[in-house]
Amino acid sequence: MDGGQVSTAAPEAHAGEPADLPAGPTRDLGPLVAELRRIVGEKWVYTQEHQLRTYESDGLLQYHVSPVAAVLPGSTEEIQAVVRACHAAQVPWVARGAGSGLSGGALPIDDGVLIVSTRLKRILDIDLANLRVCVEPGVTNSAVSAAVGPGFFYPPDPSSQIVCSIGGNVAENSGGAHCFKYGFTTNYVTGLELVLSDGELVQVGGKELDPAGYDLLGAFVGSEGTLGIATKVWLRIVPTPETAKTLVAFFDSTRVAGEAVSAIVQAGVVPAAIEMMDHLTIQCAEDMAHAGYPKDRGAALLVELDGAERECEARFEEVLAICERCGSDDIRVAKDEAQRALFWKTRKAAFPAMGRLAPNYFVQDGVIPRTKLPEALERIEELAQEAGLPVANVFHAGDGNLHPLVCYDGSKEGEAERAEELSAAILDVCLSVGGSLTGEHGVGVDKKKHMPKQFAEPDLAAFQKLRCAFDPDGLANPGKVMPTPRLCGEVPGPYRRHPLEIAGLAERF
Numbered sequence: 017m018d019g020g021q022v023s024t025a026a027p028e029a030h031a032g033e034p035a036d037l038p039a040g041p042t043r044d045l046g047p048l049v050a051e052l053r054r055i056v057g058e059k060w061v062y063t064q065e066h067q068l069r070t071y072e073s074d075g076l077l078q079y080h081v082s083p084v085a086a087v088l089p090g091s092t093e094e095i096q097a098v099v100r101a102c103h104a105a106q107v108p109w110v111a112r113g114a115g116s117g118l119s120g121g122a123l124p125i126d127d128g129v130l131i132v133s134t135r136l137k138r139i140l141d142i143d144l145a146n147l148r149v150c151v152e153p154g155v156t157n158s159a160v161s162a163a164v165g166p167g168f169f170y171p172p173d174p175s176s177q178i179v180c181s182i183g184g185n186v187a188e189n190s191g192g193a194h195c196f197k198y199g200f201t202t203n204y205v206t207g208l209e210l211v212l213s214d215g216e217l218v219q220v221g222g223k224e225l226d227p228a229g230y231d232l233l234g235a236f237v238g239s240e241g242t243l244g245i246a247t248k249v250w251l252r253i254v255p256t257p258e259t260a261k262t263l264v265a266f267f268d269s270t271r272v273a274g275e276a277v278s279a280i281v282q283a284g285v286v287p288a289a290i291e292m293m294d295h296l297t298i299q300c301a302e303d304m305a306h307a308g309y310p311k312d313r314g315a316a317l318l319v320e321l322d323g324a325e326r327e328c329e330a331r332f333e334e335v336l337a338i339c340e341r342c343g344s345d346d347i348r349v350a351k352d353e354a355q356r357a358l359f360w361k362t363r364k365a366a367f368p369a370m371g372r373l374a375p376n377y378f379v380q381d382g383v384i385p386r387t388k389l390p391e392a393l394e395r396i397e398e399l400a401q402e403a404g405l406p407v408a409n410v411f412h413a414g415d416g417n418l419h420p421l422v423c424y425d426g427s428k429e430g431e432a433e434r435a436e437e438l439s440a441a442i443l444d445v446c447l448s449v450g451g452s453l454t455g456e457h458g459v460g461v462d463k464k465k466h467m468p469k470q471f472a473e474p475d476l477a478a479f480q481k482l483r484c485a486f487d488p489d490g491l492a493n494p495g496k497v498m499p500t501p502r503l504c505g506e507v508p509g510p511y512r513r514h515p516l517e518i519a520g521l522a523e524r525f
């Protein structure tokens with residue numbers, strides 16, 4: 017390819033390996049593997065096929081690639097030495113946390129090394145007086161709140177929080193149900209220690225807010241492992257609210273439930289969470305969680321308010337009234353902590369419950385202006401009917417962050433391809449109403465081909481300049497995020513068709 021202006025055709029979703037990642041080890045990496053073993057110890061370098069199986073996919077199971085080696089360093093110094101060795105050998109690498117990402121961000125490259133942070137699980141410092149905690153990247157999201165609780169907590173709460181790592185959260189700028197009120201990961205990271213792609217160790221930010229200089233924290237959070245590896249993370253924590261009140265309101269359709277969401281927000285209420293489940297999701301989640309939800313209703317809205325007792329009470333009454341006014345005739349208020357937990361369990365059961373509908377599904381992740389929810393959901397339903405595939409919707413309604421689950425049976429001829437096309441059409445709907453390609457799951461390999469739909473060539477070139485400033489040799493997670501990776505130093509110019517395109521052998525995304 018001429019500097020990556022062209023990439024080969026869209027990855028075949030089910031063939032396993034995205035088409036424009038390197039095609040296999042092209043040289044002997046034995047000396048590098050020996051060096052990795054020397055750095056971290058024999059038992060923390062996996063090279064056998066059966067050992068690498070665990071690491072060949074992340075949560076986007078449609079892709080799988082075996083790296084040359086998966087290495088599990090036990091300290092920052094070891095990560096640094098591993099990255100230095102890769103740099104010396106000019107071998108690309110991919111950082112991996114828990115591997116729960118849904119966009120293929122931690123998908124290995126087959127002539128590269130996978131650097132796994134699961135051994136780095138120490139909570140390094142808890143400073144409640146300054147509302148800070150400092151952790152290693154392999155610490156799980158829920159372990160942070162557990163470490164600082166019960167008086168304090170760490171708000172970003174991806175549904176995968178019991179397994180996903182803080183390093184992965186930082187790289188994906190992860191969100192969750194409570195981000196409507198509390199904000200995303202980026203609002204909580206105050207400092208990072210990073211190993212850059214040449215092995216240099218740098219610190220950006222720290223405990224303090226608003227550090228001097230360029231906002232490199234802002235650049236790193238959400239950079240999907242393409243700017244370096246986070247080895248230490250300083251996080252802001254907040255006091256646990258005095259109380260939380262939770263309800264589930266049932267509606268006839270997602271359209272009216274969507275109108276209730278807008279009405280709640282317009283009334284000036286800021287719930288901690290507003291989550292919606294559509295008809296299909298209610299059915300599947302109820303069969304799994306047994307919360308007593310009516311399986312014939314069109315939509316369920318889970319609303320949680322938290323804060324000071326009296327304010328919470330007053331605002332909760334407002335929300336109840338709005339839900340009734342918008343057409344809900346069945347509103348259930350959590351009587352106690354056990355019932356609140358059951359409401360949340362039912363919501364969080366939604367993804368795994370899809371196994372009841374079909375053996376496979378794509379989790380789509382787009383974000384739209386909240387007021388466009390009814391319009392977008394109707395269009396998605398039409399597309400699902402046209403494609404003849406069920407699409408269940410469960411999402412962070414307050415943020416307008418949709419998660420359509422496109423269900424299919426991969427063993428049926430052509431169904432996976434139809435599901436992928438439908439998934440892409442859903443993204444187009446999000447963009448057409450003024451939304452974005454991803455709300456919280458990242459671009460990874462999955463969505464990079466769609467990036468030019470949202471960004472113009474000069475915008476993408478600006479992203480690439482930043483990436484090259486951090487990683488001039490292109491060793492950190494190459495082949496991800498950017499649709500048409502070009503070599504660092506290449507001067508972007510007007511687009512010229514590549515000979516392979518002209519010959520009809522490759523296409524430009």
Ligand SMILES: Cc1cc2nc3c(=O)[nH]c(=O)nc-3n(C[C@H](O)[C@H](O)[C@H](O)COP(=O)(O)OP(=O)(O)OC[C@H]3O[C@@H](n4cnc5c(N)ncnc54)[C@H](O)[C@@H]3O)c2cc1C
Nearest residue numbers: 113114115116117121174175181183184187191241246456
């Ligand atoms: C059932 C389920 C529910 C989910 N719900 C949510 C949700 O509600 N909200 C949400 O936002 N996401 C959700 N996710 C997606 C996923 O859990 C998040 O993206 C999470 O942050 C990934 O963390 P991880 O440790 O698994 O990262 P991985 O999948 O291992 O890696 C993700 C990315 O981070 C990079 N990376 C990992 N560690 C580092 C590091 N130390 N330094 C630099 N880069 C690094 C990788 O290279 C990759 O690009 C869900 C996933 C599942 C399976």
